[in-house]
Amino acid sequence: MEHTSLLERVLRGIALTLVVVFFMFPIVWIFMMSFQTNEMILRIPPQLVFEPTLANYTALITGKLQTAAGTLDIAFMRNLWNSIFLSVTSVAVALLLGVPAAYAFARHKFRGSEDIAFTLLSFRFAPALLVLLPLTLYFQKLGLANTYFGLIWVYQLICLPLILWIVRGYFEDIPADIEYAYRIAGHSWFATFRKIALPLAGPGIAAAGLLAFIFAWNNFVFALVLASADKQPVTVGALAFITSSGIQYGQISAAIVLSITPTLALALYAQRYLVEGLSLGAVKG
Amino acid sequence: MSASALTISSVDKFYGPIDRGVHAVQKLSIEIAKGEIIALLGSSGCGKTSTLRMIAGFEEVSRGEISVAGRKVHKLPPVKRNVAMAFEGYSLYPPLTVRENMAFALKAARLQKSEVDAKVASIAKLLEIEDILDRYPSSVSGGQQQRASLGRALIRDADLHLLDEPMGQLEPQLRAVLRGRIKHFIKERGLTAILVTHDQTEANALADRIAVMEGGVLQQFDTPQMIKERPANLFTGTFVGEPPMNVFEAFVGSGAGRINLRLPDGLSLDYDKDAFSGPVREALLNRERVIIGIRPYAVRRSKDGVPATVSANQWLGDQTHIAADFAGGSLVLVEHDRTRLELGAPINVSIDPANLHVFDQSSGNAISHGMELA
Numbered sequence: 020m021e022h023t024s025l026l027e028r029v030l031r032g033i034a035l036t037l038v039v040v041f042f043m044f045p046i047v048w049i050f051m052m053s054f055q056t057n058e059m060i061l062r063i064p065p066q067l068v069f070e071p072t073l074a075n076y077t078a079l080i081t082g083k084l085q086t087a088a089g090t091l092d093i094a095f096m097r098n099l100w101n102s103i104f105l106s107v108t109s110v111a112v113a114l115l116l117g118v119p120a121a122y123a124f125a126r127h128k129f130r131g132s133e134d135i136a137f138t139l140l141s142f143r144f145a146p147a148l149l150v151l152l153p154l155t156l157y158f159q160k161l162g163l164a165n166t167y168f169g170l171i172w173v174y175q176l177i178c179l180p181l182i183l184w185i186v187r188g189y190f191e192d193i194p195a196d197i198e199y200a201y202r203i204a205g206h207s208w209f210a211t212f213r214k215i216a217l218p219l220a221g222p223g224i225a226a227a228g229l230l231a232f233i234f235a236w237n238n239f240v241f242a243l244v245l246a247s248a249d250k251q252p253v254t255v256g257a258l259a260f261i262t263s264s265g266i267q268y269g270q271i272s273a274a275i276v277l278s279i280t281p282t283l284a285l286a287l288y289a290q291r292y293l294v295e296g297l298s299l300g301a302v303k304g
Numbered sequence: 305m306s307a308s309a310l311t312i313s314s315v316d317k318f319y320g321p322i323d324r325g326v327h328a329v330q331k332l333s334i335e336i337a338k339g340e341i342i343a344l345l346g347s348s349g350c351g352k353t354s355t356l357r358m359i360a361g362f363e364e365v366s367r368g369e370i371s372v373a374g375r376k377v378h379k380l381p382p383v384k385r386n387v388a389m390a391f392e393g394y395s396l397y398p399p400l401t402v403r404e405n406m407a408f409a410l411k412a413a414r415l416q417k418s419e420v421d422a423k424v425a426s427i428a429k430l431l432e433i434e435d436i437l438d439r440y441p442s443s444v445s446g447g448q449q450q451r452a453s454l455g456r457a458l459i460r461d462a463d464l465h466l467l468d469e470p471m472g473q474l475e476p477q478l479r480a481v482l483r484g485r486i487k488h489f490i491k492e493r494g495l496t497a498i499l500v501t502h503d504q505t506e507a508n509a510l511a512d513r514i515a516v517m518e519g520g521v522l523q524q525f526d527t528p529q530m531i532k533e534r535p536a537n538l539f540t541g542t543f544v545g546e547p548p549m550n551v552f553e554a555f556v557g558s559g560a561g562r563i564n565l566r567l568p569d570g571l572s573l574d575y576d577k578d579a580f581s582g583p584v585r586e587a588l589l590n591r592e593r594v595i596i597g598i599r600p601y602a603v604r605r606s607k608d609g610v611p612a613t614v615s616a617n618q619w620l621g622d623q624t625h626i627a628a629d630f631a632g633g634s635l636v637l638v639e640h641d642r643t644r645l646e647l648g649a650p651i652n653v654s655i656d657p658a659n660l661h662v663f664d665q666s667s668g669n670a671i672s673h674g675m676e677l678a
Contacts, residue, residue, distance in 0.1 A: 194393055194395060195362075196391045196392075196393050196395035197395045197396075197397060197398075199360070199362050199382065199389070199391070199395070200389070200391055200395040200396075200397075200453075200456070201397070202381070202382045202383055203360055203361070203382045203383070203385075203387060203388065203389050204388075204408065204409045204411070204412055204456075204460070205383050205411075205412030205413075206383060206412065207381075207383055208381070215397065218399060219398065219399075
């Protein structure tokens with residue numbers, strides 16, 4: 020370790036604190052807001068000390084929102100379930116399709132392979148809103164609008180290119196000779212893909228899957244246009260808190276806390292796995 | 305013994321479109337008998353690794369046929385060719401220990417566990433990697449990984465063992481020891497091996513026959529001794545041999561029962577015409593210009609020789625390499641004693657006609673070696 024002076028350590032500490040406060044403040048604040056009523060939140064000046072209430076969470080979980088104008092039904096738990104179902108299924112489908120495709124693009128160069136790979140990437144170039152209008156028309160014709168199937172299909176626009184391009188890079192980093200060594204020892208290419216390529220690219224596949232999950236989870240506009248209330252994920256469902264009798268900041272905060280919990284948990288879990296994978300992955304001699 | 309282990313007939317390899325891409329291997333034909341050890345020797349990019357990979361099935365054969373043990377294999381996937389290979393880049397499986405890596409190669413053979421253990425143990429002993437068997441590839445040195453990779457290939461009972469630069473990363477002493485052991489191992493079991501190397505010492509020590517390649521073309525395929533004594537062309541002559549063969553351009557002249565080879569700078573090598581056999585004499589006199597090659601070991605210092613000036617003098621511990629300015633170029637000679645010669649010292653060298661290799665000036669093909677025609 021290099022020697023650092025006291026001053027350096029103090030400055031470094033201050034800098035780190037600033038960064039952490041800057042990034043963590045909104046989350047901490049939202050977390051605090053989720054335990055306050057709307058009146059407490061809107062107090063001026065805002066107060067750090069308050070009497071916590073679980074009313075927001077109760078309202079979300081029971082689906083009964085008490086507003087000044089009366090009781091309102093909200094489908095937050097349904098939305099949360101929709102988010103989980105849509106994201107998990109989309110990522111699963113994208114992994115199922117994208118990983119073998121990434122392997123093919125990485126290992127088997129064929130005429131036009133680069134063009135196809137690029138076309139898939141180009142799905143991410145077009146602004147979603149531009150795609151949505153024709154897509155909505157088609158989906159209505161095909162009867163796919165407002166179905167889970169249709170939504171998952173559209174979510175492939177988000178997940179598939181991401182997984183394809185990230186995983187492809189990981190496959191390309193595996194020396195081809197390792198696979199050749201396995202194949203020449205009497206195994207088919209499919210066994211090689213399963214037993215050698217997949218495990219070695221494991222951390223990359225996990226990272227790509229995680230990223231795709233977060234993107235799918237955070238998607239707003241596809242679901243807004245293509246899904247009605249019972250199929251909407253939390254991102255769209257949160258709009259319900261903007262009611263005629265005001266914005267329900269407390270419930271919104273509680274909803275945010277609940278909706279980031281799965282992604283956060285997943286990220287923390289996968290982070291441990293990723294670090295492990297990377298330190299193990301000394302593939303090159 | 306005489307059964308053919310590998311037949312390569314008229315194989316071409318193009319990278320890119322056929323006839324327009326890079327022509328990496330050109331019209332290669334080689335036949336190898338069972339139990340032989342063959343070295344493919346050549347500089348980088350000469351096509352030797354491409355050839356090996358075509359035999360293994362990792363590269364497509366653009367034209368021609370390859371048979372292993374009598375079966376045409378050039379259209380089969382690697383798994384069906386029954387060949388074993390040690391890779392230049394080791395290519396061990398990172399998540400497995402060295403022991404598992406080696407045992408893994410036997411998985412497809414479905415042997416008893418005790419049998420596998422015994423095989424791994426004996427190969428590990430042979431290659432001196434017993435102490436690292438339970439470690440992971442990433443935690444052992446390059447040399448150890450290379451030996452593990454070699455072990456993974458040798459442990460298999462295949463029709464053909466392909467070894468791509470199998471000892472490039474080893475220390476010289478270990479390399480010398482292992483060469484002997486591996487050769488013994490291969491011969492004892494009657495295995496057939498093809499070794500790709502750019503190290504001619506390795507090729508000489510291990511191989512029964514050496515295929516010298518350059519620019520995708522097979523230059524010569526013969527025993528190490530024949531390649532050294534009777535190189536087929538200028539390339540083989542200068543590529544094989546350490547230090548390399550001295551090469552000079554010469555004008556052929558004759559007169560009064562003598563044949564003389566006139567070198568640049570007004571120097572001349574003068575021989576009695578009976579020093580050459582009739583056909584050689586004729587072949588020489590038919591040409592105006594030739595290229596002569598002399599092995600450094602064949603150059604002698606003598607009082608009545610041709611003058612040269614010492615330009616470098618290196619004692620290597622067991623022999624002296626002397627470089628001298630000679631005939632507009634440089635001449636290297638090797639002596640077994642420590643020679644004290646100052647830089648710039650004048651010496652006289654003579655070359656026995658029996659040690660003279662003569663090559664055609666335009667094609668580079670050998671004309672004669674000493675007394676005999678090539």
